[in-house]
Amino acid sequence: MTRVARSFLPHPFLTVLLIVVWCLLANQVTLGTVVFGAILGILIPQGTAAYWPGAPRGIKAGKFVVYLLVVIWDILVANVQVAWIVLTRSNPAMRTRWVTIPLELRTPEAITILAGTITLTPGTVSADMSDEGHCLLVHALDAASPEEVRDEIKHRYERRLKEIFE
Known part of the structure; x- marks a missing residue:
């Protein structure tokens, strides 16, 4: 992953997980739910990236x-x-x-x-x-x-x- 992509999505797996969890919590999969889940999935990892300096890369x-x-x-x-x-x-x-x-x-x-x-x-x-x-x-x-x-x-x-x- 390039440096720009890594700064935008510091933890891509967490981003996907947050989108899925948000849809499960909302109990529906609509465009609005997925978009809001994506917003959370991007902002939360960016906000917490400083606390994960040695985060594992390349999980299989x-x-x-x-x-x-x-x-x-x-x-x-x-x-x-x-x-x-x-x-x-x-x-x-x-x-x-x-x-x-x-x-x-x-x-x-x-x-x-x-x-x-x-x-x-x-x-x-x-x-x-x-x-x-x-x-x-x-x-x-x-x-x-x-x-x-x-x-x-x-x-x-x-x-x-x-x-x-x-």
């Missing part, structure tokens, strides 16, 4: 779409699993675990997406991050072992985020 959109599909699927499956656990198990039978996830991700945006993904998936929640940003502390509602949870998060989410943000 195709891989990000695949990541979103995986997350949506995992949320649906986890909803059913958590409902089953709540309906069929008594409290003492639950195997709650605190899990430390060592991170290979270094960009704040990727770590934020990972922590959000973990929290959005029913049955797990991101509770804390180390001061250096090298580990996440995650609580799992029901897990056979902490290693199983750690390996699944690293393989299913962190690996994909590394590919998206490399």
